[in-house]
Amino acid sequence: MPTVALLGTFDTKQVEYGWLRERLTEAGCDVLGVDVGTFSDDDGGGLADISAADVASAAGADLGELRAAGDRGAAMAAMADGAAAVVTRLYREGRLDGVLAVGGSGGSSVAGRAMRALPVGVPKLLVSTMASGDVRPYVGDVDVTLMYSVVDISGVNSVSRLVLGNAAAAVAGMAAAHERRRREPERDDGRPVVAATMFGLTTPAVDEARETLAELGYEVLVFHATGAGGRAMESLVTSGLVDGVLDLTTTELADDLVGGVLTAGPERLTAAGRAGVPQVVSVGALDMVNFGPQETVPERFADRKFLVHNATVTLMRTTEEEMAVLGGRIAGKLAAATGPVEVFLPLRGVSGIDTAGGQFEDAAADEACLAEIRTGLAGSAVVVHEVDSHINDKGFGRAAAEALHRLVTNNRGNR
Structure with missing residues (x-):
């Protein structure tokens, strides 16, 4: 039988979670109740298989101390961390x-963290009153399924019965x-998997690399x-x-x-290095910063070079100073990698508009x-290839792909 963890605040939502437990049992599931309510009884009203005290302990906290402190924000943060630790352990144990x-x-914030x-x-699956707004704090970058509750999570009524019933099913x-x-x-099927990064203005290079990797027997996931x-x-x-990362587009x-507006945060370009995953990296589309419609560009950038890409995207050319900082950041991240890394540097432009005579041509900034x-x-141990071509010229993507194939092959052979 499949096992579903029913995770929630059993101090305030016993009726709803009790009803859901019955529906899941009827659907043929084993149910593990994980209580994240800071004022729950020891057994969460008979619903908790893993008590609130156990959840707090998983985060290195004491439930009694959390209650006594009277800091709801701190208590919720601790219960969120504990819940994440609990469900991760259950998953690793095959439960x-x-x-x-x-x-x-x-x-929702506690459940989303877990x-x-x-x-x-x-x-x-998270049924939330917040699912109709900005959901990034709950979903993050993983496959959380959100369902809007329509009515508040306050008892089981003619509407919530439909919504929660669908959620349980x-x-x-x-x-x-x-x-x-x-x-x-x-x-x-035995095919190694490669993650690749692409932007509209690096598409020719990434398409060539993707086709090359497919010919070599890889499954390529393009982001x-x-x-x-x-x-x-x-x-x-x-x-x-x-099994490998082809990070040609580090924009x-x-x-x-x-x-x-398109930042991936300060941890970008670090996961492969930490995990020891082979990676080939380039400087695709570093010549630009992305904003929304032109009227949304901050006033402090008024004297910069812009290109209205379309009605919703405005591109701003990075300066020589900014490009130098970006180069230093890339070098620092890659030098710290625990796995094999090769870098491909195109000497004649880094994007489809950073070309000879192009709107964002700036050889000094690129250099x-x-x-x-x-x-x-x-x-360092990082191999640097200087290629006398534009990033989108024929041959650049293939060379990068072949280099990654070599790294992945060697890495697999050394396991």
């Missing part, structure tokens, strides 16, 4: 096929499928470097689901440095970036 939670903003700790592919079905996969894993795409790729690498680093990479990686 978890799905997670279901319901709640308002507080309960769900984001689980690998991609583990069913995660949905997670039961997903958990059953997960349990079958766990019991009878799908046959691995659009829009902030969310970069974070999703980093998360997938951390989950251990890829999100420019948004993180300058304040654009400032490349010079910092050369200097920062000098004496």
Whole structure:
């Protein structure tokens, strides 16, 4: 039988969670109640298989002390960390096929933190009053399924019965499928998996690399470097689901440095290095910072060079100083990598508009970036290739792909 963790505040939502437990049992699921309510009884009103005290302890906290402190924010943060530790342990022990939670903003924040700790592919369903707004704080970069509660999570009524009933049925079905996969894993076709980053203005290079890798027998997962795409790729690498990374498009680093809208955060370009996953990296689209419509560009950038890409995207050219900082950051991240790394530096432009006569042509700025990479990686184990071509010229993507193939092949042979 599939096992679903029913995760919630059993001090305030006993009626709702009791009703859900019955529906999941009727659907053929085993249920593990995980109580994250800071004022729950020891058994969570008979619903808790893992008590609130145990959840707090998993975060290194004491439930009594959390109550006595009277700091709701700190208590919720501790219970969120504890819940993440609990569901992760259950998953690793083979005792978890799905997670279901319901709640308002507080309960959703705790449940979202726990769900984001689980690998991609583990069913995660959150019924929330917050699901109709900005959901990034709850979903993050993993496959959390959100369902809007329509009415508040306050008892079981004619509307919530429909919504919660659908939620229970949905997670039961997903958990059953997960349990079958766990019991009878799908046959691995043997193809190694590579994650690649792409932007519209680096598409020719990435397409050539992707086609080359496909010819060499790889499954290639392409991520659009829009902030969310970069974070999703980093998360997938951390989950251990890829054998190599072809990071030709590192443009999100420019948004993180300058304040654009497509930042993937300061941890971008670190997951593969920490995990020892082979990676080939380039400087694709570092010539630009992304903003929304032109009228949304901050006033402090009024004297900069812009290109209106379309009605919703405005591009701003990075300066020589900014490109130098970006080169230094890339070198620092790659020098710290624990796995094999090669860098490909295109000497004639880094994007589709950074070309001879192009709107963002700036050879001095590009060279400032490349010079910092050369200097920062000098004496390191990272191999640097200087290619006398534009990043989108024929042959660049193929050369990068072939280099990654060599690294992945060697890495597999050394296991």
